[in-house]
Amino acid sequence: MSSIVPTLEWLEALGWTTAIRESPWDYPLLETAHVASVVAFAGLVIMMDLRLIGVAFMHAPLAQIQRRLFSWQMAGFVPSMATGVLLFFVDPLRFYGNVFFWVKLVLLALAGLNALTFHLKTYRMAERWDEHPQAMGRARRAGVVSLLFWSATIVSGRLIAYNWFK
Amino acid sequence: MKTKIFLVVLVAGALCAVQTTRAHHAFAAEYDEKKPITLTGIVTKMEWANPHGWIYMDTKQPNGTVKHWTIETAAPSQLVRHGLKKADFTDGMTAVVKGFQGIKDPALANGRTLVLKDGRSFYIGSVGGPNDGAEKK
Numbered sequence: 001m002s003s004i005v006p007t008l009e010w011l012e013a014l015g016w017t018t019a020i021r022e023s024p025w026d027y028p029l030l031e032t033a034h035v036a037s038v039v040a041f042a043g044l045v046i047m048m049d050l051r052l053i054g055v056a057f058m059h060a061p062l063a064q065i066q067r068r069l070f071s072w073q074m075a076g077f078v079p080s081m082a083t084g085v086l087l088f089f090v091d092p093l094r095f096y097g098n099v100f101f102w103v104k105l106v107l108l109a110l111a112g113l114n115a116l117t118f119h120l121k122t123y124r125m126a127e128r129w130d131e132h133p134q135a136m137g138r139a140r141r142a143g144v145v146s147l148l149f150w151s152a153t154i155v156s157g158r159l160i161a162y163n164w165f166k
Numbered sequence: 167m168k169t170k171i172f173l174v175v176l177v178a179g180a181l182c183a184v185q186t187t188r189a190h191h192a193f194a195a196e197y198d199e200k201k202p203i204t205l206t207g208i209v210t211k212m213e214w215a216n217p218h219g220w221i222y223m224d225t226k227q228p229n230g231t232v233k234h235w236t237i238e239t240a241a242p243s244q245l246v247r248h249g250l251k252k253a254d255f256t257d258g259m260t261a262v263v264k265g266f267q268g269i270k271d272p273a274l275a276n277g278r279t280l281v282l283k284d285g286r287s288f289y290i291g292s293v294g295g296p297n298d299g300a301e302k303k
Contacts, residue, residue, distance in 0.1 A: 020216075022252065024243035027216035055174070091215070161217070162195060 008092040020090045027090065034083035038157075041076030042150055044069050052143025062126060062139070095160065104156040111149035118142040192294065193266075197276040199296045201267035205235060205275070212255035216241050218292055221255075221277060223263060237263055237277040239290040248289045250280070259283060264300065265291075 011017060020026045050056035051065045088095050095101040122142055125135035193199070207225035219239040224232050239245060242252075262281040268274030278291040278300035289301045 022214050022242060023216070024241075024246050028241070028243060031217070050174075 005093075005096070008096055011089055011092045017090045017092075020086075030083055030086060030090070034080060034087060037076050037080035037083060038154065039076075041073055041080050042154060044073045044076060045146060045150055048073070049143040049147045052139050053147070054140060066123065098160050098163070100156045100159040100162070104153055104160065107149055107153040107156055111146065111153055114142060114145045114149060118146070193276060193292070193296065196268055196270075196274070197266045197295075198269045199266060202298070203265060203267050203275060205237075205263045205265075207235070207260070209255060209257065209259050209261050210234075211257055212252075214242055214245075214252040214255070219245065219290075221261075221263065221280075221290075223261070233273060235263075235273055235275055236271075237265060237275045238292065239277045239280075240292045244292070245288075245290060250288050250290070254282065263290075266296070 012021075020030065047057070048065060048069050051058070051060075051062060057065055118139070122135055122138045125132040126139055129135060205223055205225050207223045209221055209223050211220075211222040213220040213222075218241050221235075221237040221239060223235040223237060225235060227233050240248075260283050263275070263277050264279040264281075265275045265277040268276075276291070276295060278289070278295060278298060279287060280290045281287045291300055
């Protein structure tokens with residue numbers, strides 16, 4: 001694991017990463033873009049989750065909600081990942097030494113895995129609810145897991161600002 | 167249905183309220199408002215960086231030993247706004263820093279005022295610190 005440190009030191013010392021890290025405005029703008037796209041993504045995911053759990057938008061078919069939200073969710077997801085990776089590149093050693101950063105990465109992976117399983121498996125079954133009544137329960141579970149894991153991802157992301165465990 | 171929406175809004179509102187009290191890398195989470203300090207010493211290094219800068223400073227203790235301080239400053243955008251430049255810092259320069267000591271780490275401090283050798287004084291505190299009058303508005 002420690003073998004990655006020289007690479008991170010190299011990354012941190014690069015001209016452009018240093019310039020952004022030391023800049024008065026580029027870094028705050030990058031942070032703002034990250035938070036804004038995360039908010040857009042998470043808000044749209046929560047809408048889908050509430051539908052899956054059976055709390056909201058029950059008047060509309062699941063397929064319709066999914067179809068309408070998905071491209072907008074991706075429009076939030078892609079820039080949030082891009083700005084997130086950039087923020088890491090700009091100050092890699094700080095993140096490397098931060099517990100909450102690693103917790104966030106694990107949660108992000110779990111949330112992503114849940115989303116992937118839902119879209120590739122459960123949702124396919126959901127198109128034929130009648131033949132697969134168990135899909136209803138799985139969809140609900142995917143909604144609950146999604147809500148919990150994405151929330152936890154965001155909370156741990158915010159906590160990176162606190163160096164409680166050095 | 168209405169009850170559910172109400173509950174969701176209620177929980178969301180409660181979460182927002184919790185966030186406000188601890189918002190912005192809260193001063194109170196890491197620094198002690200009741201421990202104001204004035205440090206005179208040598209700036210060994212200045213990290214002019216986001217999301218906030220760091221001044222590394224060596225001070226002489228009454229017993230003759232040297233204490234290595236790590237002092238948090240505001241972000242570059244704030245420092246620039248208060249008139250500081252990255253070029254104002256040179257490794258090994260003497261300076262005076264006023265601020266507040268860390269709660270857990272006694273060698274950590276939150277910088278509020280920086281006085282350079284030429285007498286110029288700057289506000290270097292982050293947003294959300296105590297109302298100690300360091301910031302000239």
